[in-house]
Structures are given as structure tokens and as C-alpha cells.
Amino acid sequence: GIKLELDRFDELSRRTPHICNMIPSGSYDMSDLNHAGGIQAVLKELSPLLSLDALTVTGKTVRENIKAAEIHDRSVIRPLTDPVHKEGGIAILRGNLAPEGAVVKTAAVSPKMLVHEGPARVFDSEQEAMKAILGEEIEEGEVIVIRYEGPKGAPGMPEMLSPTSAIAGMGLSESVALITDGRFSGATRGPCIGHVAPEAAVGGPIAALKDGDIIKIDIPNRTLNVELSEEEIKRRLKEAVIKGPKLKGGYIGRYASLVASAADGAVLRDPAGV
Numbered sequence: 001g002i003k004l005e006l007d008r009f010d011e012l013s014r015r016t017p018h019i020c021n022m023i024p025s026g027s028y029d030m031s032d033l034n035h036a037g038g039i040q041a042v043l044k045e046l047s048p049l050l051s052l053d054a055l056t057v058t059g060k061t062v063r064e065n066i067k068a069a070e071i072h073d074r075s076v077i078r079p080l081t082d083p084v085h086k087e088g089g090i091a092i093l094r095g096n097l098a099p100e101g102a103v104v105k106t107a108a109v110s111p112k113m114l115v116h117e118g119p120a121r122v123f124d125s126e127q128e129a130m131k132a133i134l135g136e137e138i139e140e141g142e143v144i145v146i147r148y149e150g151p152k153g154a155p156g157m158p159e160m161l162s163p164t165s166a167i168a169g170m171g172l173s174e175s176v177a178l179i180t181d182g183r184f185s186g187a188t189r190g191p192c193i194g195h196v197a198p199e200a201a202v203g204g205p206i207a208a209l210k211d212g213d214i215i216k217i218d219i220p221n222r223t224l225n226v227e228l229s230e231e232e233i234k235r236r237l238k239e240a241v242i243k244g245p246k247l248k249g250g251y252i253g254r255y256a257s258l259v260a261s262a263a264d265g266a267v268l269r270d271p272a273g274v
Contacts, residue, residue, distance in 0.1 A: 006092055006101045006263050010222065013088030018107050019045055019078045024189035025107035026084055028076045036076035040069035045077055093193060095225035096233065097205050097215070100197035100263035102179070102224050108189035110174045114220055116191060118143045118177065120213045124200075124243065125149065126160060126182065133166045140175035143215040147206045148243050149182030150199025151266040155245045155256035157183050164188045177217055179224070181206055181262070191217065193224060197263040201244060208236035 020042060021028055033042075043050065044066040052063035071077050078084055089107035094100075106114070118141040123129040129146045132138060144163065151157045160182045167173055173190030181199035184192055198204030205226070209215075214227040226233075245256035258268045 004265070009090060009103075010092035013090050013106075016046070016049060016088040017080055017083035018085040018087065018089050019080065019083045021076055021078060021084050024187060025089060025105070032073070032076050036073035037069060037071045040066050041071045041077055044069040045071060045080060048080065091219055091222055093217075093219065093222050093224040095216075095223045096228070096230065097179070097209075097224045097226050098193075098196045099205065100261055101195070102193050102197065103184075103195040104191070104193045104219060105184065105186075105188060106219055109191050109219065113174055113177065113191040114218075116143070116177050116217045117214060120145050120209050120211060120215050120226070122147070122209050122211050122213075125246075126158065126163060129163050130166065133163055133170070136170075138167075138172065138176055140172065142176055143217070144176060144178040145206065145209050145215075146178065146180040146182060147196075147200035147209070148246070149180055150197070150201055151259040151262055152245055152256050153181065153199055153201030153243065155247060155252055155259065157181075157262060157266055159183055159185050160192070160194065161185050161187060164190060164192050177215075179206070179215070179217075183262070191219075193217065195262040196224075197261045199262065201242065202261075203237055203240075203242050205233050205237070207240055207242055208233045210236075 023029055050062055053061050055061055056065060058065055085107055089105055091104050091106045093102045121142045122145045124147060126146055126149055129144055149158055160180050167176055168190055177191040179193040179196055181196045182194060184194045196206050200207035216225045260267050260269050
């Protein structure tokens with residue numbers, strides 16, 4: 001197969017402008033995009049960046065597929081010369097909290113939260129975090145940490161849409177950040193960093209966090225760090241009781257034993273190690 005490194009997504013995002021003014025990173029919805037010309041029109045606008053002679057599943061090349069496409073509404077599909085954002089919608093962050101990487105949807109983050117520093121509020125499940133959020137226990141400036149929700153720990157890497165929706169609904173998306181080894185959907189907005197790897201269930205640094213630890217997020221510089229020394233992180237992990245998969249029997253248990261890091265696509269590894 002083709003080895004697809006996580007940093008490749010960051011590289012592509014840095015040189016591909018965000019041209020669709022779509023919710024939650026803009027003003028329009030999918031029906032508006034359809035009326036504006038649809039995906040083929042988007043591809044036509046992006047054509048200077050595409051391999052137009054690549055063969056597609058239609059049996060035709062990209063060039064042939066988009067030949068007749070037209071853009072009907074420039075407020076929805078913006079030109080490359082006047083994009084919504086100069087860079088694409090995602091970024092890959094790294095640091096002592098995510099040595100293997102983490103993912104954030106930059107296009108949906110308020111400019112004032114692109115760089116943020118605050119104390120951690122640590123939860124070992126989505127349910128614990130939701131109870132605290134809905135109970136109005138979260139303070140402005142804090143960084144919510146939801147761990148043990150990764151591919152192995154959950155197991156299955158569930159979507160953390162409920163916590164992020166609750167944060168936004170309570171008007172905290174410009175003052176509270178969230179990091180998790182779980183994942184997000186396209187509807188997520190705000191400074192929500194997912195896919196933190198290695199995950200907590202395999203002893204990743206996120207498992208060492210405690211309430212009050214200062215977390216530093218710098219999206220423009222692609223960093224995610226906690227204000228702890230490497231020695232302190234190692235000491236805490238050595239003393240920590242690492243929680244294994246929440247479900248261990250049947251197929252899901254087999255999945256948890258074989259699944260790879262989110263940084264490698266959370267694919268199932270060959271049990272023979274091949």
C-alpha cells in the first residue's frame with residue numbers, strides 16, 4: 001500500500017486555500033454548495049493544484065469530470081485569489097502532549113483562541129466531561145482534557161461531538177479549549193484538538209495529566225505542550241494506573257488488541273506482525 005504520513009495532511013493544508021464558505025467555518029450549508037455548482041465546481045476552482053490527468057472511479061480523468069462544471073455563486077465558492085482562509089481547514093500539532101501528532105480544524109477556531117494557555121480539567125471519559133460541562137463546573141480559560149477515548153481505550157475512538165456542542169452552546173468556545181484522544185466530526189467548532197497520540201490507554205503523555213497542569217496550544221506554530229519536564233511526565237506515567245480498553249470481550253476486544261495508533265489511521269494490525 002501507500003504509506004500516508006500524518007504530516008502530509010498538514011503540508012497539503014498549508015498550501016491549499018479554504019475556499020468554501022461553509023458552516024461551521026462560514027455562512028452557508030450543503031444545499032447552498034449544491035446550488036453554487038457542487039463538488040465539481042469546487043474541484044474546477046482548485047484545478048491549478050490538482051493532478052488533472054489522474055484517472056478517477058468514473059473511468060474518466062479529473063479534467064474530464066470537471067470540464068463542464070460552473071460556479072454560480074462566488075459568495076459560497078470563493079476564488080483561489082480571494083479565499084475564506086489562505087490555508088486549509090486542518091492542522092497537525094505536535095509537542096510533549098502529542099509526540100505522534102494531534103489534529104485540529106483550524107478553520108472553525110476563533111482567531112483569539114489560535115494561541116491559548118490554561119489549566120487542565122482532566123476527565124477519563126466523555127460522560128464524566130459532559131457531567132461537568134452541563135453542571136457548569138468549567139471555568140473560562142480552562143482546557144478540558146478527555147482521555148481514554150482513543151482507538152484502543154474507548155475502544156473505537158468515538159466522536160466527541162456532545163462535549164464540543166455543549167461548550168459552544170454555553171458560549172464558551174472562545175474561552176475554553178478541549179483536547180482528547182478521541183475524534184471529532186465535521187460539525188465541531190472551536191479550539192478542539194483531537195486524535196492526540198499516543199493515546200492514554202497505551203501510556204501516552206495525555207495519561208500523565210492532572211487538574212491544574214498548564215497546557216499551551218499554539219496552532220499557528222503547530223504545537224501542543226504541557227508545562228512539565230520530560231522527567232516529570234515519565235515519572236507520572238511510571239506511577240500511573242493506565243486504564244485498558246473499557247470493553248474487552250468479543251469482537252470489540254479483538255479490535256482493541258489489534259488497532260494501531262490514530263496517527264497511523266487506527267487501522268488493524270496483522271496479529272502476525274506482518
